[in-house]
Amino acid sequence: xxxxxxxxIWLADPAHWxxxxxxxxxxxxxxxxxxxxxxxxxxxxxxxxxTLGHYGRFGTLAISVSNLGRALPSYGILxxxxxxxGLGDAPIILALTALAIPPMxxxxxxxxxEVNPDLKDAARGMGYRELxxxxxxxxxxxVPLIMAGIRTxxxxxxxxxxLAAAIAGGGLGRYIIDGFxxxxxxxxxxxxxxVGVLALVTEGSLxxxxxxLVPRGIRLQKARPAxxxxxxxxx
Amino acid sequence: MARRVFLDGVxxxxxxxxxxxHVPTVLADLEQHVVLTVIAVIGxxxxxxxxxxxxxxxxxxxxxxxxxxxxxxxxxxxxLFALLVPYTGISGVTAEIAxxxxxxxxxxxxxxxxxxxxxxxxxxxxxxxxxxxxxxLLRVELPxxxxxxxxxxxxxxxxxxxxxxxxxxxxxxxxxxxILQGYIESFHTPLVVGSALCVALALTADLxxxxxxRLAVPWARPA
Numbered sequence: 001x002x003x004x005x006x007x008x009i010w011l012a013d014p015a016h017w018x019x020x021x022x023x024x025x026x027x028x029x030x031x032x033x034x035x036x037x038x039x040x041x042x043x044x045x046x047x048x049x050x051t052l053g054h055y056g057r058f059g060t061l062a063i064s065v066s067n068l069g070r071a072l073p074s075y076g077i078l079x080x081x082x083x084x085x086g087l088g089d090a091p092i093i094l095a096l097t098a099l100a101i102p103p104m105x106x107x108x109x110x111x112x113x114e115v116n117p118d119l120k121d122a123a124r125g126m127g128y129r130e131l132x133x134x135x136x137x138x139x140x141x142x143v144p145l146i147m148a149g150i151r152t153x154x155x156x157x158x159x160x161x162x163l164a165a166a167i168a169g170g171g172l173g174r175y176i177i178d179g180f181x182x183x184x185x186x187x188x189x190x191x192x193x194x195v196g197v198l199a200l201v202t203e204g205s206l207x208x209x210x211x212x213l214v215p216r217g218i219r220l221q222k223a224r225p226a227x228x229x230x231x232x233x234x235x
Numbered sequence: 236m237a238r239r240v241f242l243d244g245v246x247x248x249x250x251x252x253x254x255x256x257h258v259p260t261v262l263a264d265l266e267q268h269v270v271l272t273v274i275a276v277i278g279x280x281x282x283x284x285x286x287x288x289x290x291x292x293x294x295x296x297x298x299x300x301x302x303x304x305x306x307x308x309x310x311x312x313x314x315l316f317a318l319l320v321p322y323t324g325i326s327g328v329t330a331e332i333a334x335x336x337x338x339x340x341x342x343x344x345x346x347x348x349x350x351x352x353x354x355x356x357x358x359x360x361x362x363x364x365x366x367x368x369x370x371x372l373l374r375v376e377l378p379x380x381x382x383x384x385x386x387x388x389x390x391x392x393x394x395x396x397x398x399x400x401x402x403x404x405x406x407x408x409x410x411x412x413x414i415l416q417g418y419i420e421s422f423h424t425p426l427v428v429g430s431a432l433c434v435a436l437a438l439t440a441d442l443x444x445x446x447x448x449r450l451a452v453p454w455a456r457p458a
Contacts, residue, residue: 003321067393067441070390070393070394070397070437071393071396071397071433071434071437071438071441072397072434073396073397073400073410073411073414073429073430073433073434074397074400074401075400075401075411075414076400076411076414076426076429076430076433077430079414079415079417079418079426079430080426080427080430082418083417083418083421083423083426155309158311159309159310159311159312160311162311162313162314163313163401166404166418167418173313176313176314176317177313177404179317180317180404180405185320185321188317188320188321189317189318189320189321191314191317192313192314192315192316192317192318193314193318195310195311195313195314196310196311196314196315196318199309199310199311199314200306200309200310203309231308231340231341231344231390231391231394232394233308233337233394233397233398234394234397234398235311235312235313235398235401
């Protein structure tokens with residue numbers, strides 16, 4: 001039987017679709033870890049990036065946080081969090097959150113910074129107060145870049161969550177780490193297919209959300225947001 | 236898991252006596268890390284430069300090349316290693332295929348953007364001075380695209396240094412080996428040393444490439 005056929009049989013085997021090591025459970029763990037990290041990261045990163053972008057302060061810091069984030073070894077961060085917090089989801093979510101923050105800070109900063117100053121003047125002239133100006137003028141115009149930042153973070157978090165299995169965590173990376181340890185290439189390959197598909201689906205669906213959320217009025221004048229997001233890869 | 240016990244019962248973040256007796260190991264891991272990274276970045280350049288020039292000339296190539304490498308780039312490294320292992324084995328080839336593939340996307344984008352941004356007036360002037368297409372590419376367009384290309388090399392280098400920490404999975408060592416040891420033995424020193432060296436290496440490489448850019452592109456210096 002050829003190799004890919006055996007991988008297919010592994011994936012189709014009902015035994016791999018239930019129980020604590022079943023695909024639905026592992027997928028659920030993977031999504032749970034990723035979602036929580038991206039949500040916490042967004043709650044921290046977006047207010048910082050938006051505030052700095054609105055006032056145009058600490059620009060170098062907002063930009064270089066992405067460079068620094070790229071330099072952090074995700075595996076080292078995970079193991080360090082594990083040594084401090086011990087077994088469980090907490091160290092994984094802490095590490096993933098740390099990796100989720102930089103692209104969101106940088107992108108939301110740049111998004112607000114790039115709003116045409118004439119538009120801000122016009123908003124002031126029309127009697128908008130500062131908060132209304134941010135919420136109703138600046139944020140909608142910054143949506144393409146903010147969303148690109150969230151997508152970049154989310155895809156990287158989903159990718160890095162694969163490494164949770166390397167510190168005794170769950171998620172789909174379990175099959176890969178166990179496959180390597182047991183030299184079970186079928187399980188290894190099947191796990192890798194699942195992780196790859198999940199990463200691509202995350203990227204694809206968030207690109208779609210991004211496109212839907214961009215206000216119609218600015219869809220034509222802006223370059224495609226996908227091409228503007230900075231390359232950020234941590235795992 | 237073997238937990239190390241010290242006389243005072245506390246595992247300090249850095250145990251200097253362990254470190255001083257393990258300098259050769261640490262240096263060997265550091266060297267391996269640098270070698271894996273350098274091959275990945277140079278390999279990425281070797282593919283991305285001609286491909287980028289081709290995609291710049293024939294715009295129809297952009298969507299398929301950026302799309303293909305975009306899919307490659309989205310796949311997490313651990314999964315990509317696992318997808319390649321049944322074919323290329325537990326080897327450096329497996330790691331480099333993945334790492335080079337990631338770098339091609341980063342560099343390809345920057346090569347195309349850099350070439351696209353060469354002003355049309357400059358191209359007209361070069362044509363008027365009698366440059367043939369190849370000479371114009373080599374002596375006018377590529378030099379002017381250099382800032383964008385070097386910016387891509389910086390991003391690619393720093394990202395690669397981070398991802399190489401996962402190369403221990405396929406037995407390639409590097410600084411990830413120290414982090415792994417820290418995990419397995421619940422021993423902080425190799426974990427801290429491995430992680431810190433990794434960050435230091437990334438920041439040093441980034442700074443070094445910034446200096447290279449300053450020297451290679453004197454006309455882009457702020458007056």
